[in-house]
Amino acid sequence: MSGPVVIEGAHIAPVSGPDFPDGHLVAVDGRIASVGPGPAPELPGARRVDGRGRLLTPGLVNTHHHLYQWATQGMAQSATLFEWLVELYPVWARIDAEVSRGTALAGLSWLALSGCTTAADHLYVFPSGRGDLLAAEIEAAAQVGLRFHPSRGSMDRGRSEGGLPPDEIVETTEGALRATQDAIDAHHDPSPGAMVRVAVAPCSPFSASPRLMTQAAELARAAGVRLHTHLAETLDEEEQCRREFGLPPVAYAEKLGWLGPDVWLAHGVHLSDDALARLAATGTGVAHCPSSNARLGAGIARVTELLRAGVPVGLGVDGAASSELTPLAGELRQALLMARARLGPTALDAREALRIGTLGGARCLGREDEIGSLEPGKLADLALWRVDGFGADVIADPVAALVFGPVPPLDLLLVGGRTVVERGELRTVSAQEAASAGAAAHRRLLRGWRGDERDQRPHGRRIARDSVQ
Secondary structure (H helix, E strand, O other), X not given: OOOOEEEEEEEEOOOOOOOEEEEEEEXXXXXXXXXXXXXXXXXXXXXXXXXXXXXXXXXXXXXXXXXXXXXXXXXXXXXXXXXXXXXXXXXXXXXXXXXXXXXXXXXXXXXXXXXXXXXXXEEOOOOOOOOOHHHHHHHHHHHHOOEEEEXXXXXXXOHHHOOOOOHHHOOOHHHHHHHHHHHHHHHXXXXXXXXEOOEEEEOOOOOOOHHHHHHHHHHHHHHOOOEEEEEOOOHHHHHHHHHHHOOOHHHHHXXXXXXXXXXXXXXXXXXXXXXXXXXXXXXXEEEEOHHHHHHOOOOOOOHHHHHHHOOOEEEOOOOOOOOOOOOHHHHHHHHHHXXXXXXXXXXXXXXXXXXXXXXXXXXXXXXXXXXXXXXOOOEOOEEEEEOOOOOHHHOOOHHHHHHHOOOOOEEEEEEOOEEEEEOOEEOOOOHHHHHHHHHHHHHHHHOOOOOHHHHOOOOOOOOOHHHHX
């Protein structure tokens, strides 16, 4: 258990209420004991942190990621989502536990350095006989020290069944369900303050059969865990859902039992008014991934309308192969800019963006009672940002300095009161070790692959749209 920590003199943005321009926060036994204006009370033996010139926020929450994709950054640079998937599936088919651990160590370290204290990951590629990929990334998360929500993904629709992935990387329906239950039994921790919570996550309507989607939802609810999948990311997906199932994506998901307060969906870019209303009525959350959506040309999610309707919205950096080296804190700015590009300068403000990246993400993961805001009794998952540097020192509002500009230096990151980052440096693992692990995973994944040179050309190869429909 971490010792007591006192931060004082900082501008505190609790997210749950008004800011404290010169405030204090006290953390004891990994939880927030007090937060408010003015100096902190005396606490003998506490570590005291000078917060002057700094902004204190809740730790950021990443609600959608594919850590294994760290190894395939910079590929398929001019592809649509379906083209990108068809190009990269054969590479990902080579993944093993060593690659999974290396990419997770690199990706989670990168997230920590951008203010993330809780990360969800969606791992859905499980080639046979490659070791325990999920356990490998859970071990990496423990090493970095982040709160981790691994989603055990699955695919049972290969190309021979009308899906996108090659047959050799999909599982049988029964095998996927059995492995998902095993992952819950082995790793899920429902206790308060848990560091690991497992979710059930068939990949998407174009790679998971209706039977897998339906039975996975039943399995998750019987086990008391959350559900996650991709939905409504592209117009190609909308066309395919209508053609195959006679329904748009959200209506199809509802038919399969995939809407509800225990579900959060990745992307939600192409939502009709009716679909948006169904998400709001059922309490279904959305992981907004603005940089990835832009990188793949998928579109801009209707974040303003989702928020106004009361839909839980969190932020996600998505896989590094579709959002190269995106810092989670940078997605605050991207979310704000994308919303304003659609609807004008009042579409989203700085504090709304911060709320999406913290308490909104906590709602998506079902942990709003524990993380996402700075309140007594909540976990001491905190980010302290320097906002007194070149340029930021002329912005009167520290939250605007965090959201509108480049990501400011991270002075301190605590997870449950434990130091993960200090003065911009990782304290739990070596940054060099993490970077080397990610690079080694890249080399291992691509070593000897026949498409190595072709697929790393500056613009990648293009896939004819007809080949993925």
